Amino acid sequence: MSMNTQGRSTAPEHLPALEQPTRSGNKGLAQRELLIFEIGTSRRTGVDLAEPKGIKTRLGGLERETEIGLPGLSEPQTMRHYVRLSQKNYAIDLGVYPLGSCTMKHNPRLNEKMARLPGFADIHPLQPQETVQGALALMDELSHWILQLTGTACVALSPKAGAHGELCGMMAIRARLDADGMTHKRRVLVPASAHGTNPATAVQCGFSVDEIPATKEGRVDLDALKAKLGDDVAGIMLTNPNTCGLFENDIIEIAALIHGVGGYFYCDGANFNALVGRVRPGDLGIDAMHLNLHKTFSTPHGGGGPGSGPTVLSAALAPYAPVPYVQKDGGKYSLVENAQGDSFGRMCAFHGQMGMFVRALSYMLSHGSDGLRQATQDAVLNANYIQAALSEDMSPAYGGICMHEALFDDSFLKGTGIDTLDFAKAMIDEGYHPMTMYFPLVVSGALLIEPTESESKAELDRFIDVMKFLAQRAKAGESERFKAAPIYAPLRRLDETRAARKPVLRWREQTGI
Ligand SMILES: *Cc1c(COP(=O)(O)O)cnc(C)c1O
Numbered sequence: 001m002s003m004n005t006q007g008r009s010t011a012p013e014h015l016p017a018l019e020q021p022t023r024s025g026n027k028g029l030a031q032r033e034l035l036i037f038e039i040g041t042s043r044r045t046g047v048d049l050a051e052p053k054g055i056k057t058r059l060g061g062l063e064r065e066t067e068i069g070l071p072g073l074s075e076p077q078t079m080r081h082y083v084r085l086s087q088k089n090y091a092i093d094l095g096v097y098p099l100g101s102c103t104m105k106h107n108p109r110l111n112e113k114m115a116r117l118p119g120f121a122d123i124h125p126l127q128p129q130e131t132v133q134g135a136l137a138l139m140d141e142l143s144h145w146i147l148q149l150t151g152t153a154c155v156a157l158s159p160k161a162g163a164h165g166e167l168c169g170m171m172a173i174r175a176r177l178d179a180d181g182m183t184h185k186r187r188v189l190v191p192a193s194a195h196g197t198n199p200a201t202a203v204q205c206g207f208s209v210d211e212i213p214a215t216k217e218g219r220v221d222l223d224a225l226k227a228k229l230g231d232d233v234a235g236i237m238l239t240n241p242n243t244c245g246l247f248e249n250d251i252i253e254i255a256a257l258i259h260g261v262g263g264y265f266y267c268d269g270a271n272f273n274a275l276v277g278r279v280r281p282g283d284l285g286i287d288a289m290h291l292n293l294h295k296t297f298s299t300p301h302g303g304g305g306p307g308s309g310p311t312v313l314s315a316a317l318a319p320y321a322p323v324p325y326v327q328k329d330g331g332k333y334s335l336v337e338n339a340q341g342d343s344f345g346r347m348c349a350f351h352g353q354m355g356m357f358v359r360a361l362s363y364m365l366s367h368g369s370d371g372l373r374q375a376t377q378d379a380v381l382n383a384n385y386i387q388a389a390l391s392e393d394m395s396p397a398y399g400g401i402c403m404h405e406a407l408f409d410d411s412f413l414k415g416t417g418i419d420t421l422d423f424a425k426a427m428i429d430e431g432y433h434p435m436t437m438y439f440p441l442v443v444s445g446a447l448l449i450e451p452t453e454s455e456s457k458a459e460l461d462r463f464i465d466v467m468k469f470l471a472q473r474a475k476a477g478e479s480e481r482f483k484a485a486p487i488y489a490p491l492r493r494l495d496e497t498r499a500a501r502k503p504v505l506r507w508r509e510q511t512g513i
Contacts, residue, residue, distance in 0.1 A: 119134050269289040
């Protein structure tokens with residue numbers, strides 16, 4: 001691609017030639033890689049040890065008689081296998097990762113350096129507490145920052161991810177209701193746009209879920225919510241900004257209504273990146289909220305973690321917080337390990353995700369309070385820049401200003417025969433990881449784009465240019481470009497329906513799949 005004087009790429013006007021398969025399966029210098037079971041054999045090994053002599057079995061005749069079937073690889077083969085796989089990985093360090101609701105932001109290397117300090121990286125959760133005073137002090141300081149930013153009374157650091165934090169918050173609500181004898185309060189209101197983990201959490205805690213519809217402005221329908229209020233309402237689980245990327249304008253009234261029937265307000269804090277330093281959730285009447293350190297506070301995520309989902313609680317719920325937690329007595333820190341008083345107990349064996357705590361605090365300290373606020377403002381500005389720039393070629397789902405993510409529906413693709421999935425696959429050919437698709441469910445064929453604050457204007461302009469180009473090509477009827485995509489990815493389009501209906505979760509030698 002060539003660059004014109006404005007620095008925008010001039011995209012080819014012709015359709016890409018359908019790619020010729022190579023004999024080797026490799027493309028350019030990118031290596032095709034087989035499964036480890038296809039490369040390895042049980043007759044090969046990466047170590048060279050003499051056959052052990054004189055072993056007396058103590059298994060009483062229960063020894064394995066067949067081969068264990070693990071793939072044996074030499075050391076260079078192992079190295080190549082994993083390096084090749086790692087190069088197929090798309091990452092935030094490679095390019096724009098506009099997954100809405102996921103806050104895929106830059107992970108500063110300073111965080112990584114701090115997390116690798118031996119005093120944090122090499123400690124063990126069962127070490128005597130006097131030998132890990134620094135780590136406990138760090139957790140205490142992180143808690144302090146979290147309480148400052150959220151305006152709440154207490155934080156539980158132990159939840160391991162957002163969904164786990166939801167569980168923590170809802171267990172605290174359940175414990176408080178039970179302690180007050182409010183066992184008839186078992187209905188939780190959940191907006192239609194909620195992340196799937198919200199209703200799942202409520203059900204896991206023994207509540208029933210009652211869905212509140214959205215207005216055509218993409219916010220909670222206040223009248224519908226009022227109609228659902230009743231003495232059996234345990235609370236609400238609301239995301240703010242909501243999953244449409246919009247601030248819930250009625251949030252203070254919603255909190256008052258829920259409190260008015262003796263319920264509690266759980267806020268899904270996954271979108272806190274739009275609020276940090278601008279709004280304290282505690283001031284909005286929130287009783288419980290999880291933070292995703294791996295979203296808002298720049299600790300790495302994707303590929304299964306590790307995440308960290310500290311959960312803040314209001315004064316009403318604070319006594320029900322889980323153990324363990326850090327206590328400071330004079331200059332000495334200790335971990336409270338045994339549930340006392342009203343604490344609902346323990347959610348997991350150890351406190352941890354120590355590495356995530358270090359990264360998050362490092363991010364907070366290096367930004368300072370003004371820097372965190374700036375990051376929030378830039379995230380919101382970037383999303384609005386994208387929404388405004390694409391509003392003619394694509395179709396914003398709602399009018400007006402968005403928060404940290406821009407939501408489009410698929411009406412701009414109407415009549416083209418191209419759907420959101422096809423559009424996303426064509427983005428892959430252009431070198432962009434697709435945005436979040438088909439979520440939230442309240443919007444037809446949703447395309448949810450979250451640039452975060454870490455993308456520069458030049459990077460956003462390149463992204464916008466490609467999105468406009470694709471939208472225009474779609475409208476011009478170039479459906480082949482979309483239906484055949486991805487053409488340049490290591491694998492072409494998968495049969496997603498078959499993969500979902502008939503998943504093959506195990507490699508089998510007979511079929512080779
Ligand atoms: C990411 C997310 C969650 C769940 O967080 P995990 O850390 O993935 O468990 C919940 N709600 C919303 C809105 C999210 O974006």
